[in-house]
Amino acid sequence: MAKEIWEWGKAIIIAIILAFFIRSFIFATSIVEGASMYPTLENGERVVFNKAIYFVSEPDRGDIVIIQKPTKNYVKRVIGLPNDVIEVKNHSLYINGEKQTQTYLDEDAIQSTSDFEPITVPEGQYFVMGDNRSISKDSRNGLGLIKENEIIGRSELIIYPFNEFSLTR
Template sequence: MTKSNKKNEWIEWAKAIIIAILIAFFIKTFIFATSIVEGESMDPTLQNGERVIFNKLIYILDEPERGDIVIIEKPYKNYVKRVIGLPGETIEINDGSLYINGERYDQTFLSEEVQRQSGNYGPEKIPEGSYFVMGDNRAISKDSRNGLGYIEEDEIIGRSEFVIFPFDQWTLTR
């Protein structure tokens, strides 16, 4: 192999590496990223310490839907919560039962016992452009009821798609 061929081979490898890095940066910045679940507020759906991959592109193309597990960006911390109420809806929790616009909503993702731990809340109307979120572990979750308040649409940075760590517990979060 001549010196010229070796030099060309190195240049081609360098180009390939640079392109791969740029593609990875683009994907992480605009399409997918990871987040760590901190605390037990999403238990049993998500466990403390799990890493989730979330879709950053979805809410550029669409809006959050009820039941989505979303990543919320607040100063100094991200939160993982479930969307419960949509803009303009009236939310009420009475003896653990969730009512949306006066109609009882069946929370199939929660056990009856966990639902009873939701306490009482509202009724309150969610402002336009905002969402009402709660953790699945209602007894200990910091959420729209008690500290996070309503979540502005631009604070929702993605939808959780699946758990990637621990490696033996890969699963979809939807």
């Protein structure tokens, strides 16, 4: 009996340590607050994000990332990489002078993207925007350019509500 209790105890301790390791260094969850990523992500959805991915690679254009700021975390889409020149003219996004096709946006979101002058993204920083361009606080209007160390992971899937379970990539 004592041996069985010891075996169960070891299994539970190993499971707790493994769960802590996974939660701390590999995957975590975040709750989407607000409508800035609509229609891709909706207010109240819970997403799993990959914390380890950017140890082995850099954020890529189009990644949905979790940004850690002192007061709260934000979920945004990477638009501009270091040294990119970002501009919106006539509601169209241009990166390094090339017009971009944003298949993740509907026509209303594209038309609500306000024009802005070219911005060169400095080394070690990223330009992010929400998919709901008319209301998103992002690199254009208050969030500013995002430092590489502020990006704590890439969104991988929606896990709640259960009927919305899907990949976010």
